Amino acid sequence: QQQVKQSPQSLIVQKGGISIINCAYENTAFDYFPWYQQFPGKGPALLIAIRPDVSEKKEGRFTISFNKSAKQFSLHIMDSQPGDSATYFCAASRAGTALIFGKGTTLSVSS
Amino acid sequence: GAGVSQSPSNKVTEKGKDVELRCDPISGHTALYWYRQSLGQGLEFLIYFQGNSAPDKSGLPSDRFSAERTGGSVSTLTIQRTQQEDSAVYLCASSLALSQAGAFFGQGTRLTVV
Numbered sequence: 001q002q003q004v005k006q007s008p009q010s011l012i013v014q015k016g017g018i019s020i021i022n023c024a025y026e027n028t029a030f031d032y033f034p035w036y037q038q039f040p041g042k043g044p045a046l047l048i049a050i051r052p053d054v055s056e057k058k059e060g061r062f063t064i065s066f067n068k069s070a071k072q073f074s075l076h077i078m079d080s081q082p083g084d085s086a087t088y089f090c091a092a093s094r095a096g097t098a099l100i101f102g103k104g105t106t107l108s109v110s111s
Numbered sequence: 112g113a114g115v116s117q118s119p120s121n122k123v124t125e126k127g128k129d130v131e132l133r134c135d136p137i138s139g140h141t142a143l144y145w146y147r148q149s150l151g152q153g154l155e156f157l158i159y160f161q162g163n164s165a166p167d168k169s170g171l172p173s174d175r176f177s178a179e180r181t182g183g184s185v186s187t188l189t190i191q192r193t194q195q196e197d198s199a200v201y202l203c204a205s206s207l208a209l210s211q212a213g214a215f216f217g218q219g220t221r222l223t224v225v
Contacts (some may be wrong), residue, residue, distance in 0.1 A: 006115035034213055043115075043202055043216035044154070050211075089154065096161060098144050098170075099214055 003027055004092050006102025013109050017070040021105045022089035026071065030092040034099070035064065035075045038087045047088075048075070080109045113137075115217035123223045124193055130161050132188040132220045136205030143186050144204045144214060145178055154202065160186065162208065191225045 012081055013019045025033075034049035039077045050064040050073065057064045063076040087106050091099040096099045116135040125128050136143050145157040156170035160180045170178070175193075180186040190197055200221050204214040 036216075039217075043204075043218050046213040046215065049213055096165060098156050098159035099155065101146075101154040 003110045004081075004090060004102045006059065006090050006105060008105060009103070010106045011081045011108070013077075013107065015080065015082060015109055017080050017109075019080045019084065019107055019109070020074060021088055021090070022072065022074045023092075023102050024070075024072045025092045027092070027094070028071070029094045030094050031095065033064070033066065033073050034091050035062075035093065038104075044089060051056045061098070077107075080107075082109045082111045083092045085109050115203055115205050115215055117217035117220050119220060120218060121158065121221045121223075123225060126195060126224055127192055129191045129206070130193055130222065131200050132190075132203075132222070134186045134205075134217060136184060136186070136203070137215060138177055139207070140205035140215075141183065142206045142214070144206075145186070145188050146202045146204065147199045148219070149199045150200055155199075156190070168190045181215075183223030190222075193222075195224050198222055198224045 003026050007022050035047045036048045038044040048059050048062050048064055050066050052068050055066050061078045065092035067074045084107050087104045089104045090102045093099045118133045141162045143160045146152050146154040147157055158178045159167040175191045178188045200219040202219045203218050204216040206214040
């Protein structure tokens with residue numbers, strides 16, 4: 001049973017465009033939803049995270065939108081740049097448990 | 112240290128041999144995780160340590176895999192009688208208590224079983 005479903009598997013966006021990656025979760029006990037960015041040969045790096053008491057969180061060009069009733073959350077990358085080309089993972093957890101990750105989205109930003 | 116440190120960075124071993132992978136978490140982080148990432152795949156949860164609580168071993172794929180955490184700090188993941196399907200990048204992460212402050216990952220150990 002896949003607890004966190006992520007889509008799309010891959011994404012190509014033009015420079016300056018908006019990249020959107022979606023995740024859906026099943027466990028309503030989850031209360032922490034981070035996004036990670038991973039470059040080849042590196043470990044994942046925490047990008048931005050949200051808790052279910054807010055519907056949106058923005059940090060620079062990165063925004064998480066959260067829909068508790070639909071059990072969905074998404075990452076929006078505004079003004080996408082070639083340096084944003086990486087694999088992005090959504091994750092979810094509840095207090096005292098390990099993060100459960102989606103399968104990842106490979107983003108390519110073309111210049 | 113400033114970040115999560117894993118060693119070795121690369122390990123090539125023969126099928127059937129045992130291997131030990133080491134993780135040094137960020138100082139003060141009480142939670143420690145091990146994940147496995149196969150080529151082009153997502154992160155598969157293996158085991159989770161939280162303070163002095165019993166570890167969550169629910170992700171370990173077989174009894175050939177085990178892990179320990181000594182003194183609430185350094186952790187060692189041991190794979191006995193390695194198989195080719197064990198080839199992957201093994202990632203360690205640590206976080207403050209209750210994992211609600213974000214987990215920070217090391218660079219990983221790339222294990223190749225030949």
